[in-house]
Amino acid sequence: MMTLNRRKALTLMGGAAAATALATPALSKNKKITVGALRFTSHSGSFIALEKGLFAEAGLDVELKFFQASQPMAVAIASGDVDYAVTAISGGLISLADKGAIKVIGGALSEEEGIDGQKILASDAAFQAGLTSPAMLDGKTYGMTTAGSSFHYMGSKVAAAEGVTVKFKPLQKVGAIIGALKSGQIDAWSIVPHIAKPLAGSGKVHIIGSVSDYLPNYQVTTVFTSANNAANERGMTSDFLKGFSGGVAEYNAAMVDKTQGDEAMQATVDLIHKYVYADRPREKAAKSIINGSMRLNAGAALNVASVEDQLNWFKSEGLVGADITLDTLVDASYVKTM
Numbered sequence: 001m002m003t004l005n006r007r008k009a010l011t012l013m014g015g016a017a018a019a020t021a022l023a024t025p026a027l028s029k030n031k032k033i034t035v036g037a038l039r040f041t042s043h044s045g046s047f048i049a050l051e052k053g054l055f056a057e058a059g060l061d062v063e064l065k066f067f068q069a070s071q072p073m074a075v076a077i078a079s080g081d082v083d084y085a086v087t088a089i090s091g092g093l094i095s096l097a098d099k100g101a102i103k104v105i106g107g108a109l110s111e112e113e114g115i116d117g118q119k120i121l122a123s124d125a126a127f128q129a130g131l132t133s134p135a136m137l138d139g140k141t142y143g144m145t146t147a148g149s150s151f152h153y154m155g156s157k158v159a160a161a162e163g164v165t166v167k168f169k170p171l172q173k174v175g176a177i178i179g180a181l182k183s184g185q186i187d188a189w190s191i192v193p194h195i196a197k198p199l200a201g202s203g204k205v206h207i208i209g210s211v212s213d214y215l216p217n218y219q220v221t222t223v224f225t226s227a228n229n230a231a232n233e234r235g236m237t238s239d240f241l242k243g244f245s246g247g248v249a250e251y252n253a254a255m256v257d258k259t260q261g262d263e264a265m266q267a268t269v270d271l272i273h274k275y276v277y278a279d280r281p282r283e284k285a286a287k288s289i290i291n292g293s294m295r296l297n298a299g300a301a302l303n304v305a306s307v308e309d310q311l312n313w314f315k316s317e318g319l320v321g322a323d324i325t326l327d328t329l330v331d332a333s334y335v336k337t338m
Helices: 006-016 021-022 041-051 070-079 091-098 124-130 150-162 174-180 193-200 225-232 234-257 262-272 282-291 303-315
Strands: 033-037 060-066 084-087 102-108 119-123 141-144 165-168 188-192 205-210 222-226
Touching: 033 041, 033 070, 033 188, 033 234, 041 060, 041 084, 041 091, 041 234, 041 262, 060 119, 060 222, 070 084, 070 091, 070 102, 084 262, 091 102, 091 150, 091 303, 102 225, 102 234, 119 124, 119 193, 119 262, 141 150, 141 174, 150 188, 150 303, 174 188, 174 193, 188 193, 193 205, 193 282, 222 225, 222 303, 262 282
Parallel strands: 033 060, 033 084, 141 165, 141 188
Antiparallel strands: 084 222, 102 222, 119 188, 119 205
16 A cells, blocks of 8 residues: 655645444544544534544544645645545545545535535625626636635536636635635635625625535535555544544534534534634624534435546546546445445
8 A cells, every 4th residue: 555755745736334334333442543624614523523522432532633725634644644534525635546545435514405505705896896696707716725626616617507717716725715805806706604604794795606506415525534544444444433423413413403402502612613713702603603504414424426526527627637436536335325
């Protein structure tokens, strides 16, 4: 099995199941692992699993490591700096999978009918000039972190559906995109609701559409690990998914289905606030956390059809090799697929 250090992983980036497994007893015996995350509400499965001892119950001593974009997490997995992570599928992630470095092993965030999902945004300057719907995106600048990111995929799919052409502007970090959108340096972007709604509330940004109208059942983020962990550390990987899935179940019950009552929801908000909008007062952060809740995949189930659509788009754009197969990217042996 190929082992990559950080330098090799960065070089590669430049180039280009059963559900019952989750019910097995903890096998890892307090093994220390590092889990990659973004400070997004959609990563709450990991936060809850850590804070409520669900990873510990699964036999794991977990440390969280935070990133500001998806592709650096793929590099960290490939180089061994991080053991497991949740992130969107990117061109860099697929390229590393093609080199035998990483595998997608489950699903995390999904667009779901009836639940408010990712929003398409316009800057106030562009909105005032007529960008009031995605149909008006022709010739406009669309923010993304890097070429081959999920933002690139979403923007391209929306533009194709509307029969328009957009100009993508890479800005590396989500914070930089937000600043560019608020100041009118870019015209449009798409992002999860806990970020989109507060931006729209500021008056400097406007919501002009929903991603789910163009990508129903979109598998927004996935759970992934090194190819070595997926193939040779099956006990540890199953234990990680068990703990993570427990966190997901608690999040969905408290924040999405709201079956546990207001007290449980507020307690979950307090927990998430340690990681998301931690620099804001609780009363201001809570509204964004609650209003931005999207369902996480129960049992880390994976929408393979959506992953395959994403893979085919990356191939059609020449962002990854044309001969990469779904099996190269995904190890479907750990979770339920759909």
